[in-house]
Amino acid sequence: MKKIGIAIGILAILVIGGFVIQSAQQDNDNPPSDNATTGESAAPSAKKSPEAARGEQKPAPSKAPPAKVEPVIAYCQKAAKDNASSAATQALADKGGLVAILQKEAALNGDPYTCGDYYLTHGGDIDATDPRTDSERLTPLLFAIKRNDPRMVSYVIDHDADLKKRGGPNDVRPYGYAVFLALQNRSTNYNPVIAQLDKALKTSAAGTGGG
Numbered sequence: 001m002k003k004i005g006i007a008i009g010i011l012a013i014l015v016i017g018g019f020v021i022q023s024a025q026q027d028n029d030n031p032p033s034d035n036a037t038t039g040e041s042a043a044p045s046a047k048k049s050p051e052a053a054r055g056e057q058k059p060a061p062s063k064a065p066p067a068k069v070e071p072v073i074a075y076c077q078k079a080a081k082d083n084a085s086s087a088a089t090q091a092l093a094d095k096g097g098l099v100a101i102l103q104k105e106a107a108l109n110g111d112p113y114t115c116g117d118y119y120l121t122h123g124g125d126i127d128a129t130d131p132r133t134d135s136e137r138l139t140p141l142l143f144a145i146k147r148n149d150p151r152m153v154s155y156v157i158d159h160d161a162d163l164k165k166r167g168g169p170n171d172v173r174p175y176g177y178a179v180f181l182a183l184q185n186r187s188t189n190y191n192p193v194i195a196q197l198d199k200a201l202k203t204s205a206a207g208t209g210g211g
Contacts, residue, residue, distance in 0.1 A: 072100045073107060076115035089122045098140040099130040102152060113155055120159060127162045139167040145178045150192045157200050175201060 069077070075092045078084040092100065098116055105112045120126060129137050136146075141161045144152035157163070164173050172180065175197045182190035 070104075070107075071095050072104050075119075076101065076104070076108060076112075079115050079118035082118075084118065084122065086123055089119060089124055092119065093124060093128060094131060096130050096132050096135065097128045098124055098126065098156075099128075099135070099138060099143045100132075102140060102143055102147075105152075116155070126156065126159045127165050129167050136169055137167055139165050139174075141165070141174050142167050142172075142177055145174055145193055145197075146181065148181070148188060148190055148193055150196060153193050153196050157196065163197070163201055163204055 071092060072095070075084055075088055078088065096103070098119060101108075101112045101116050101119060103112075108115060116124075127139055127141075129139055130143070138146065139161070141153070141156045141163070144156050163175070166173055168177060170177075170180075175194070178190055178194045178197055182188070182194065
């Protein structure tokens with residue numbers, strides 16, 4: 001029994017010694033930090049100066065360039081200020097002339113006529129065929145007839161448009177063009193425009209002795 005007690009005592013000493021050695025090794029593997037050793041607290045991070053903060057800000061996005069104004073609108077804007085040159089009038093003639101102005105009725109707030117007057121009084125041709133390659137080669141009168149717009153037709157006639165000037169893809173006269181459109185589009189009433197043309201032709205014939 002005495003030997004057994006001695007053996008148990010030795011075993012207990014060995015176990016306790018093992019725990020002590022293991023604890024010491026853990027202390028060596030995890031040394032205390034400098035702050036813990038010296039008792040000093042960690043220094044706060046330095047704040048950036050306002051200049052440095054501004055320097056790190058993202059640059060403002062660049063503004064998109066202004067939209068390019070269409071030639072007709074640009075011309076009419078200058079015309080409204082009586083500032084469109086004769087060269088500008090000629091340049092517009094090459095880009096559709098009066099037909100191009102009438103086409104922009106909506107963009108001109110329903111009034112292409114003020115700009116049209118300026119164009120005509122500064123050298124524009126009331127009977128000029130639209131020269132643009134993608135156009136139907138219409139004169140202003142033919143264009144107004146195609147629009148089936150009595151006011152526009154009256155405007156062109158009142159500016160002494162040639163009532164017999166041919167044009168369009170089929171090289172037709174204004175009255176014949178109006179009748180053709182009426183037959184092609186029976187659901188659309190072209191009678192007011194046809195009546196305007198008929199009256200204008202009769203008035204013109206009476207003024208020239210029926211010629």
